[in-house]
Amino acid sequence: MASLTPYICFATVGTRAHLSSLPSPAVRPSRPPPPPVASRRAFAISFAARCRRPVPPQAAEVDVFTAEPAVAPTFDFKGYMLQKAAIVNRALDEAVPLARPERIHEAMRYSLLGGGKRVRPVLCLAACEVAGGWDACAMPAAVAVEMIHTMSLIHDDLPCMDDDDLRRGRPSCHRAFDEPTAVLAGDALLALAFGRLADPASYPADGSVPPDRVVRAVGELSRCVGAEGLVAGQVADLEATGLGNPVSLDELEFIHLHKTAALLEASVVLGAIVGGASDDQIERLRKYARCIGLLFQVVDDILDVTKSSEELGKTAGKDLASDKTTYPKLLGLEKSREFAEGLLKDSKEQLSGFDPIKTAPLLHLANYIAYRQK
Numbered sequence: 001m002a003s004l005t006p007y008i009c010f011a012t013v014g015t016r017a018h019l020s021s022l023p024s025p026a027v028r029p030s031r032p033p034p035p036p037v038a039s040r041r042a043f044a045i046s047f048a049a050r051c052r053r054p055v056p057p058q059a060a061e062v063d064v065f066t067a068e069p070a071v072a073p074t075f076d077f078k079g080y081m082l083q084k085a086a087i088v089n090r091a092l093d094e095a096v097p098l099a100r101p102e103r104i105h106e107a108m109r110y111s112l113l114g115g116g117k118r119v120r121p122v123l124c125l126a127a128c129e130v131a132g133g134w135d136a137c138a139m140p141a142a143v144a145v146e147m148i149h150t151m152s153l154i155h156d157d158l159p160c161m162d163d164d165d166l167r168r169g170r171p172s173c174h175r176a177f178d179e180p181t182a183v184l185a186g187d188a189l190l191a192l193a194f195g196r197l198a199d200p201a202s203y204p205a206d207g208s209v210p211p212d213r214v215v216r217a218v219g220e221l222s223r224c225v226g227a228e229g230l231v232a233g234q235v236a237d238l239e240a241t242g243l244g245n246p247v248s249l250d251e252l253e254f255i256h257l258h259k260t261a262a263l264l265e266a267s268v269v270l271g272a273i274v275g276g277a278s279d280d281q282i283e284r285l286r287k288y289a290r291c292i293g294l295l296f297q298v299v300d301d302i303l304d305v306t307k308s309s310e311e312l313g314k315t316a317g318k319d320l321a322s323d324k325t326t327y328p329k330l331l332g333l334e335k336s337r338e339f340a341e342g343l344l345k346d347s348k349e350q351l352s353g354f355d356p357i358k359t360a361p362l363l364h365l366a367n368y369i370a371y372r373q374k
Contacts, residue, residue, distance in 0.1 A: 075360040075361075075364065077360075077361070077364040077368070080361055080364075081117075081118075081122060081368075084118070084121070084122045084125055084126075084135075085117070085118040085122065087135065087139075088118050088121045088122070088125075088139075088142055088143070088146065089113070089118070091139050091142070091143050092112055092113060092143060092146060092147075093109075093113060095143055095147075095192065095196060096108050096109050096112060096113075096189075096192070103177070103181060104181065104184055104185060104188060106177075107173055107176075107177045107181045107182065107184075107185035108185045108188055108189055108192075110173060110176055110177070110185075111150050111153065111154050111167070111173045111185065111189075112146070112147065112150045112189065114167075114168055114170060115168045115169070115170075116146075116168060117372075118146065119264075119365065119368075119369070120142075120145045120146055120149050120263060120264060120267040121142035121143065121145060121146045121267065122142075122361070122365065123264065123267040123268050123271065123289070123362070123365060124138050124141050124142040124145055124267045124268065124270055124271035125138050125139070125142055125271060126271065126361035126362050126365065127267070127268045127269070127270075127271030127272045127275065127277075127285055127362065128141075128271035128272070128274060128275035129271075129275070129358055129361070130271075130272070130275070130277070130281075130285070130354055130355070130358045130359055130362065131271070131272045131275030131276050131277035131281065132275055132276055132277075133208070133209075133271075133274060133275030133276060136203070136204045136208075137203065137204065137208055137209050137274050137275055138270070138271045138274050138275060139202075140196050140197050140199070140202035140203060140274075141197055141217055141221075141267075141270040141271060141273075141274055142267075142271070143193070143196050144193040144194065144196050144197040144221060144270075145193070145221070145263060145266055145267045145270065147189040147190070147192055147193035147196070148189070148190060148193045148221070148225050148230075148263065148266075149263055150186075150189055151186040151187075151189040151190045151193075152186075152225075152230060152234075152263070153167060154172070154173045154174075154182050154183075154185055154186040154189075155182075155183070155186045156234070157172035157173065157174060157182075158174055158179060158182060158183070159174070159179070161234070161238070173185055173186075190225075193221075194218065194221070194222075197214070197217060197218055197221060197270075198214060198218050200214070203274075209274050213273050213274050213276070214274070216273050217270045217273045217274055220266060220269055220270060220273065221266050221270060224262045224263060224265055224266035224269075225262065225263065225266065228258075229258055229262035229263075229266075230258060230259060230262045230263055232258045232259075233254070233255050233256065233257070233258025233259025233260065233262065234258075234259050236251070236254060236255045236258070236259075237255045237259055237324070240252075240255065240324070240325060241323060241324050242323045242324075243323070244323065246325040246329055246330050247325045247330075249330060249331075251325075252325055252326075252327070252330060253294065256293075256294055256297040257290065257293065257294060259297075260293055260294070260296055260297040260300075261289070261290050261292075261293020261294050261296070261297070262293070263293075264289050264292060264293035264296060265286055265289040265290055265293055267289070268285050268286065268288065268289035268362075269282060269285060269286050269289065272285045281354075284350050284351075284353075284354075285350070287350045288347050288350035288351055288362065288366075291343050291344075291346045291347035291350065291366075292343070292347045292365070292366050292369050294343055295340055295343040295344055295347065295366070295369055295370060296369050297327075298327045298336055298339055298340040298343065299340060299369060299370060299372060301326040301327045301328055301329075301336065302327070302328060302333065302336055302337065302340070303372075303373070303374065304326065305326075305328050305333070306333075307373070307374065327339065340370060341370075344366060344367070344370045347366045348363060348366060351363060
């Protein structure tokens, strides 16, 4: 592999048997109770704005970095991302029209349509293609995971959580509107996500997505975002913040396999389910998703200490200021880069055996997550 950028350059550190041997959704390992909740840091940025109408999805920025080395020289990754992001943006715009009460719909649209790379919905569409499906089969799932991702960002930015006033270079939802509206906007997006995923009218009329696949997808998404997934990671993260001493590597991976990787896992697995993948194919794609999910967080931790707020579009250095345990804090910057290299390699190994033409988007997405600069 060609050497990566000075910011993200990796090789393997230790073993990651947990990524390939995590139990099935029906079995959960026991874990010791987390440490007590610590007091949280408070700060404010005097930067508030009121946005009556969001940027139309056609004009929303799609931040794409074409990673090197190219997995398939003939595959236009940037064009693929732009095309898929455009159809996802149209679907999101149609899913949340302005309606009464206007303020809550404005807040939902402000956060949902305010830019973003659309990595999760594109992963969903790409996994569906690997399984033999097409965009129309996976679009309800793609829209659902992006709505839930947006909900998690709205809630994560609140003063009672990560307390951040910037998101994607703009005021966070609670700063652009107010805290009660932000909480309710996130709640509404969560409910709407499951509504879109479960609605038979969301799918092609030819029956290409049978009801049993839809039911399975609903159950999978519920597990990945609830107290066994994203919520579990967020709670563990809150409890581990401000303790003075770093948490263990095992605890840090528990946090990020749930808080960050779980929704990326849901994105890939939902696409595979509605596309008609076999159980074996679904589990291989699940392992791929867990690898890139953890990779996403390791890279995020690296960028937090190597980039500015202007470059990131959010507050840089915030994890250090709030005394959070991160991979650079626990392993050091170079070992964190090496750990990420191993995760990138592992993710690609999970795709061997699939049609290389169909997996080109997933391979390039793994590279993109490794190489991203914000």
